[in-house]
Amino acid sequence: MILMFTLLEAQGQGFLREYWSILTDPAHVSVEITLTILLDGLLLGLVWPLIRRYFHSVLERQHAALDEEHGIVHHGDHIHHETGGDTHVHPPVQCEDV
DSSP states (O other), rough: OHHHHHHHHTOOHHHHHHHHHHHHHHHHHHHHHHHHHHHHHHHHHHHHHHHHHHHHHHHHHHHHHHHHTEEEEEEEEEEETTTTSSSOSSSOOOTOOO
């Protein structure tokens, strides 16, 4: 890479001079920022729902596996343990399913 820069400088093209002029050009910098914002916003807007859906399904599977492992059954606003009685801080709720 250094050899490439040296060859460009030797040919009189002034790579570093051109690089610096592009880097400090306000119009070029503003176009880069605008394109970055647009493309990142578009990409994030299209991909984020897919990522969120994937993680939601992973968490649902993990939750179901842990419930099965610990013998927990969900009934609306309360839970039952299949191996024993209800574990509540408050008095147990009567459930028609039991």
